[in-house]
Amino acid sequence: xxxxxxxxxxxxxxxxxxxxxxxxxxxxxxxxxxxxxxxxxxxxxxxxxxxxxxxxxxxxxxxxxxxxxxxxxxxxxxxxxxxxxxxxxxxxxxxxxxxxxxxxxxxxxxxxxxxxxxxxxxxxxxxxxxxxxxxxxxxxxxxxxxxxxxxxxxxxxxxxxxxxxxxxxxxxxxxxxxxxxxxxxxxxxxxxxxxxxxxxxxxxxxxxxxxxxxxxxxxxxxxxxxxxxxxxxxxxxxxxxxxxxxxxxxxxxxxxxxxxxxxxxxxxxxxxxxxxxxxxxxxxxxxxxxxxxxxxxxxxxxxxxxxxxxxxxxxxxxxxxxxxxxxxxxxxxxxxxxxxxxxxxxxxxxxxxxxxxxxxxxxxxxxxxxxxxxxxx
Amino acid sequence: xxxxxxxxxxxxxxxxxxxxxxxxxxxxxxxxxxxxxxxxxxxxxxxxxxxxxxxxxxxxxxxxxxxxxxxxxxxxxxxxxxxxxxxxxxxxxxxxxxxxxxxxxxxxxxxxxxxxxxxxxxxxxxxxxxxxxxxxxxxxxxxxxxxxxxxxxxxxxxxxxxxxxxxxxxxxxxxxxxxxxxxxxxxxxxxxxxxxxxxxxxxxxxxxxxxxxxxxxxxxxxxxxxxxxxxxxxxxxxxxxxxxxxxxxxxxxxxxxxxxxxxxxxxxxxxxxxxxxxxxxxxxxxxxxxxxxxxxxxxxxxxxxxxxxxxxxxxxxxxxxxxxxxxxxxxxxxxxxxxxxxxxxxxxxxxxxxxxxxxxxxxxxxxxxxxxxxxxxxxxxxxxxxxxxxxxxxxxxxxxx
Numbered sequence: 215x216x217x218x219x220x221x222x223x224x225x226x227x228x229x230x231x232x233x234x235x236x237x238x239x240x241x242x243x244x245x246x247x248x249x250x251x252x253x254x255x256x257x258x259x260x261x262x263x264x265x266x267x268x269x270x271x272x273x274x275x276x277x278x279x280x281x282x283x284x285x286x287x288x289x290x291x292x293x294x295x296x297x298x299x300x301x302x303x304x305x306x307x308x309x310x311x312x313x314x315x316x317x318x319x320x321x322x323x324x325x326x327x328x329x330x331x332x333x334x335x336x337x338x339x340x341x342x343x344x345x346x347x348x349x350x351x352x353x354x355x356x357x358x359x360x361x362x363x364x365x366x367x368x369x370x371x372x373x374x375x376x377x378x379x380x381x382x383x384x385x386x387x388x389x390x391x392x393x394x395x396x397x398x399x400x401x402x403x404x405x406x407x408x409x410x411x412x413x414x415x416x417x418x419x420x421x422x423x424x425x426x427x428x429x430x431x432x433x434x435x436x437x438x439x440x441x442x443x444x445x446x447x448x449x450x451x452x453x454x455x456x457x458x459x460x461x462x463x464x465x466x467x468x469x470x471x472x473x474x475x476x477x478x479x480x481x482x483x484x485x486x487x488x489x490x491x492x493x494x495x496x497x498x499x500x501x502x503x504x505x506x507x508x509x510x511x512x513x514x515x516x517x518x519x520x521x522x523x524x525x526x527x528x529x530x531x532x533x534x535x536x537x538x539x540x541x542x543x544x545x546x547x548x549x550x551x552x553x554x555x556x557x558x559x560x561x562x563x564x565x566x567x568x569x570x571x572x573x574x575x576x577x578x579x580x581x582x583x584x585x586x587x588x589x590x591x
Numbered sequence: 592x593x594x595x596x597x598x599x600x601x602x603x604x605x606x607x608x609x610x611x612x613x614x615x616x617x618x619x620x621x622x623x624x625x626x627x628x629x630x631x632x633x634x635x636x637x638x639x640x641x642x643x644x645x646x647x648x649x650x651x652x653x654x655x656x657x658x659x660x661x662x663x664x665x666x667x668x669x670x671x672x673x674x675x676x677x678x679x680x681x682x683x684x685x686x687x688x689x690x691x692x693x694x695x696x697x698x699x700x701x702x703x704x705x706x707x708x709x710x711x712x713x714x715x716x717x718x719x720x721x722x723x724x725x726x727x728x729x730x731x732x733x734x735x736x737x738x739x740x741x742x743x744x745x746x747x748x749x750x751x752x753x754x755x756x757x758x759x760x761x762x763x764x765x766x767x768x769x770x771x772x773x774x775x776x777x778x779x780x781x782x783x784x785x786x787x788x789x790x791x792x793x794x795x796x797x798x799x800x801x802x803x804x805x806x807x808x809x810x811x812x813x814x815x816x817x818x819x820x821x822x823x824x825x826x827x828x829x830x831x832x833x834x835x836x837x838x839x840x841x842x843x844x845x846x847x848x849x850x851x852x853x854x855x856x857x858x859x860x861x862x863x864x865x866x867x868x869x870x871x872x873x874x875x876x877x878x879x880x881x882x883x884x885x886x887x888x889x890x891x892x893x894x895x896x897x898x899x900x901x902x903x904x905x906x907x908x909x910x911x912x913x914x915x916x917x918x919x920x921x922x923x924x925x926x927x928x929x930x931x932x933x934x935x936x937x938x939x940x941x942x943x944x945x946x947x948x949x950x951x952x953x954x955x956x957x958x959x960x961x962x963x964x965x966x967x968x969x970x971x972x973x974x975x976x977x978x979x980x981x982x983x984x985x986x987x988x989x990x991x992x
Contacts, residue, residue: 215593215594215595215596215597215600215660215663215889215893216592216593216893217592217593217594217886217889217890217892217893218592218890218893218894219592220592283592464971464972464973467973468972468973468974475974475977476973476974478967478971478973478974479973479974479975479976479977480976481960481963481964481976483973484963484964484967484968484971484973485960485963485964485967487967487971487973488910488962488963488964488966488967488970488971489910489963491907491966491967491970491971492907492910492911492966493911495887495907495908495911496880496883496884496887496907496911497883498890499883499884499885499886499887499889499890500879500882500883500886502592502886502890503594503882503883503885503886505592506592506593506594509592510593510594510595512594512595517878517882518882520875520879521878521879521882521883524875524876524879525879525883570872572875573871573872573875573876574871574875576875576878576879577871577874577875580851580878581865584851
């Protein structure tokens, strides 16, 4: 039993944090947020030079062959700096979808490109509001033998503007599955949609008989598994963002004076921040449990991932909003970074589905677990 | 990151489980909170004689020099066998008094007390809080005055758990009222059989009597029973308190299994409770908290196993426990509707007892408000409140009623 990251993993965190503190600055987040750019390409390349996109992809597919725990560390650090990159879409979702699929030419050709950062993937699952409920997809895929054509509209697609390919959820004869569509091919129309966080631009993807490769062996159970994996990794990204927002509030509470004293000396501020600190540690604990289940392949991943997801979504929102509150009027200005976290918190809570959806997933998993326990007994 | 047993840990768990199954006893009729401590002494003695007592202590004091992880595994197996409550009830003796003696005591004190504690011969209590000094613990008034090789102690302590059963106590006193409050304290080990010690149980809001008032009238304590230097009792007391918070947070259950069963048994007007949307939402949030608390406790244990003392982080676990446990128990009662007003409505009144006992969770071992100060100041590094009493000699600090 060891309930924390290893010394090697913590040493890696130090390296990552140092590099990101220098390179992944809030200036660069704003450069994407305030422009038509869809990502920070130089930063993306910098990550690729470190091999980070492929850290949890095996060496056969061009990755570093490290484990999920290293990817969790990376996710947390990227979250801290609000990196304006499609990392979660490409690495947490698209790469994991390819890893879940049977080894076919589509996997062996695309996965190495994701690992090297050469290709960026996005996750096209939602079809409007309430999009995570993928049980009744309108998007259809027709074809056979792996070669399909997809038709339908996917919106919103996070990081859809910067992606080279999409993992599209569509149904074939009523059964949901996942398909890879090269977004540079014909039959794909892509439009930018204004979003809450323009440092991670959104797209609407319209497919009209677009050529698609089926991800073999991926059915409803595997889609659930994909969401559990992605939710675990993203929970670390949310945890990182939340910690950074809290630290920002704490730093301000120490330097700002009112009524002749530092505002952090007032219990109204101090206790608010203390409560958030306790919440951060609770969420971190939920995240650890999920990271362990993910890295060890434990059957509790469904419950653990949902718990980490619910905990992290709530936490990031709380830390982002209270950081702004501690800053007073300054917190409501464009100039302060508070709103960057507030925006990102909402975006990440929406990506992969909202808390109502995840609560149901959690209870379904618990009921399943409970009835199988009863059977075993 | 590994929440699984290693092969060696799994083997240890098997041995622990087998030993506990062979040595556990039925104490339900005997052990009623606030009434009888014999089963607690008995279980401690059985563990010690069987080679399973005070697992992580040095052998010279009656321990087994096992790792913290092995200690944790044994606790988990005790809980699984339903006898964990007896060790938990002894946590003031083991987790606080013994831990403080181990860290701060003299060799003579260690030799005199630790092995007796390990053998279950001595139960300890904690004489810290006073009627006017709980959260503001450094404001205690119980006076210790030097008299030759002894100290004479006078004052009143309160909220002392299990003082009615205790053989010995850890005690904080004021030895010098002429210096600022944190600097005039001295820490002692007190034989509860000493003349002048009077214990009066307090009837709690929950109906039980875990807590007591303890009056000290001209109680004589040999200087050999002093822990730490004269005037440096505050530092010793902090060692005790950090251990206390780590202990409390891991002692109380999160009650998730109770509420899970309840939602499957109760019928609401629109069907089984488990099918109700609002109930499902509450259950999901409760589970997330419950699993998070589990993992947080394991993280603290893991830190301990790597040789770290329980730090201010342990306060986070305790802060996260009380208020939320209280809120969720309120939800559980609501499910029972009118019937929930009756003690017998569910599980022999266990829920009702928890609902009343949880009040104490937010007060004992540092109130929620004090814990927030500790987290804010000692973990986040926020500035303290301006304090009128910090540099003032204790006997010049303004007092109210």
